[in-house]
Amino acid sequence: MTKHPAPIHKILIVQTAFIGDVVLTLPLIQQAASLFPESDVHVLTIPTSVPLVETHRDVRRVWVFKKRTEHRGVKALWRFARQLKNEQFDLALVPHRSLRSALLVWLAGIPRRVGFDKSAGRWLFTDVIPYPTGVHEIERNLQLLRPFWEWNGERILPNIFFTEQDQDNVQHWLHQMNLQDQEFIALAPGSIWATKRWLPERFARLADQLIARGWPVVLIGGPEDKALAERICSLAQHPIVNAAGEFSVRESALLLKHARLLVSNDSAPMHLAVAVRTPVVAIFGPTVPAFGFYPYGENDRVVEDTQLSCRPCGIHGHQECPLGTHACMQHVTVEMVLNAVEEMIHAEAERR
Known part of the structure; x- marks a missing residue:
């Protein structure tokens, strides 16, 4: 069953953890694209994970976040957030539970920001989702779509596309x-x-x-x-x-x-x-x-x-x-x- 959200034309999904975490975020990306077929899905990730998302059929654009080097520090974070703000995203989905990830989408002025209650920056989200335990990370990440969609328990596997x-x-x-x-x-x-x-x-x-x-x-x-x-x-x-x-x-x-x-x-x-x-x-x-x-x-x-x-x-x-x-x-x-x-x-x- 699909709920009826306000119009969403552009979505940002933030995952700046390890490569394995990015793979486990792919089903969230895929389901978001399926749920909002008229929307552009952008993904923000670290350089080592870019190859996994840059060829993905559901991803319109990849934002490369160099958290260890050029985007480190408050000023660099602010500059990067201003770039994101110019994109006028309607929705941010933030499976990564760091304060930096939450702060970035808040500074970018994204009006709908969905993240977990275990996030260090949960107070910066508009929609705070209970972090479920005892389930797979893929299923956990899909819970970020709860404000718009009810998961029916179907196994959704990640996809990688090759050149x-x-x-x-x-x-x-x-x-x-x-x-x-x-x-x-x-x-x-x-x-x-x-x-x-x-x-x-x-x-x-x-x-x-x-x-x-x-x-x-x-x-x-x-x-x-x-x-x-x-x-x-x-x-x-x-x-x-x-x-x-x-x-x-x-x-x-x-x-x-x-x-x-x-x-x-x-x-x-x-x-x-x-x-x-x-x-x-x-x-x-x-x-x-x-x-x-x-x-x-x-x-x-x-x-x-x-x-x-x-x-x-x-x-x-x-x-x-x-x-x-x-x-x-x-x-x-x-x-x-x-x-x-x-x-x-x-x-x-x-x-x-």
Whole structure:
């Protein structure tokens, strides 16, 4: 059921958090565009996330917010807000819960500003939405449309759109690696947070087990993951294809589209895989699925030790284990992950 709002011609959606958070905001963008088909949807995000939204069919314009450099500070924020004000937006949707995001849409003079009650700048919103717990982040973000629309519980997955150049780059690489006609399993060993990373030697052992079963293995990640990926390659007994640092974030998503399955830490690649409908086996350590950031695919799986009393130790994880044990990842064995992979492949084969 759709409610009847006042005319809305231009919408700004603000998400300046991590890449994974931007992927999880795509369904909100898609639904806003569907709900207001005559409106222009603009997205404000950080530079690293621009590739995910600049090609999206529902996005008219991307505003690049460099919060760490040129847009840092009150004066820079004010200047940026004045640019936004000139656009005469009718509605702002703000899933990001920082004071800066709320302040930006307020300074821009956007008459309808919708955000969560957990936001540090909730007093700057015209519509304050209760922050729901116990649901996925995608479903949580969709609640920002409550003043205009009632969600019926339908699963709305993110979409990423690719250019011809993306297609050419990935296809060329696949041919170079002799993978153009082979299904492969992708592994994403990286994370911004060190405690979220499963042990490199276990990724290497998992790769060996998969290769022994006839699956080519490809490591993916950004430039910051390249050294970690090289270490895993050196620990493995069989050759692994290392794609870490080879592609843009959008090309990495396209590469994942060619994969049979992804094994990932709780990090951005698992959300990219969901966006291209590639099955995910996710390894969770310091964080827990109950936070709402688990892989959203209908048949995706999470491997974790559910018995540890120290979990979760934080919503993002840490650079060092607070207890010095890293037990949450130590307790996740190669056999546990391998079993989840084999069960998923078998189940997917039966559904085909």
